[in-house]
Amino acid sequence: MKALITGVAGFVGHTLARRLLSEGHEVVGIDAITDYYDVSIKRANLASIPADGFRFVEADLNDADLGSLLDGVQWIFHQAGQPGVRKSWGSDFGIYTLANINATQRLLEAARNTPSLERFVYASSSSVYGNAERYPTEETDRPQPMSPYGVSKLAAEHLCTLYAENFGVPTVSLRYFTVYGPGQRTDMAFTRFLRAIVTGDKITIYGTGEQIRDFTFVHDVVDANVRAAAIDSTPGSVFNVAGGTSISVNGVLDILREICAEPVNVEYREPVAGDVFRTGGSTDRITETLRWAPQFTLEEGLRAQYEWARKTFAPA
Template identity: 55%
Template structure:
């Protein structure tokens, strides 16, 4: 039976992708070293749900170490969804940069080395809209010159370049997907929607960085998962696709939606903008629509309502 390998399988997107594949009858090998960037308990709960499936195999492995068992798993799988990496803009400055280089760049190179002589293996890399930084115009197309505005964005772009050059040099069947602000159930606790919703549910103050007029293009997690699956089916010779959910909104507009969903006024405190936070994101997903047949399905108001309902029903460790 065809196996699919997912790195970062215990995380937000990785676990959602794994569950979707498993429910469709496929076999999944999941890899995750359970780093402590956010509470490991969250990841363990994601894993527990996946381990209920007999077709799920879990490897608690560090890609950088690349054990014989992990190397064999990589070679046994026909599709690799590389979701693992060190997330977050704010932690990528100063001494934190080492972790970003290791987990975003070096780990990606390790995986690529394993399959450089296996052109039939499809490799789907989770990139980020952070590669664009403060672009000159919006929405960005994939041909826009990348100008990362944070060390995090630099490492995501560097790994993306590795994926492309391995395709060009060795014929690797690879695709890079540039995610635009993904949200939904199981979202990381450090991300804005989780923090906002958790604060609303508990009557706490919501902290907003800057004036709240920053514009983001939000993409619901099930739409991201669908794009990954389509990319894993079609492959590509180093192709790059924007995955933009088409739900443009300011942070203030998001708070207005959340207040309606919550049914009570929110407590909001505004603090200084953080270094590396771009003013706007927005992507043109025409190529993903035309070549992958991908179309985002979930609008921002519906998505926030779904995430709110999930968080209220699943009071996880949100610290």
């Protein structure tokens, strides 16, 4: 298969590229290499992707020649987007509309004119649920995002459904629940925690630490993407991708104390607008349709991420 991965220099994107290449697929990757976090990390992610069978294009989806980029492509994995709940308020919201909504609509327009296309897999987010109606949250529960970021991800997801219903674009939306693992973005919680531990700094927690999250290991998320592309489902389908490990942030800190055997110094600050108290997704639908289930426990994933953090952040 020939696959296009948007956001290929990112956390999930480069991990997915390595998986596809290892299975003999051809991969075209596109990434704008924005400076939302350290660009050197993105460059290192790209360098880790085997060259054989891989072509990289540095460009913004809003400007790129998508027709030539999609020539002969059978699978699209749309991982690109502007992340971050905290920065999505105020004047920065325009960045989110461009990167998450406009770019997705432009890619969908190109996809509907790509005769070779078999599947369009969109990386959505559990942020679309906000403070959900119930837990574990099902895909049919009412979305009620609590942040502009969540609104932008939901809008793009609705676009995927609309293009499926109106033009037959074979879209699948995957709602990721807090992805973690080696190579995680530097602004995300586990990387911040582990970096602080290996450098002897304080861990900053926004809120009481009693907020609950459903964490999903990156290789499980990649596996969900591959299954979503390879296994038939109704165009416009939406699936939760959740690790089934709902635990409080303070509970995570307890696990890290056991894994790291190093001091864990914590300071608590005021909660951030838009952060929800709890997430937790039902995976019944994705298990039934795509035969997917998480394979990594939270402790296994944290141990792997800790070893990565030691190599990445430990003082020389």
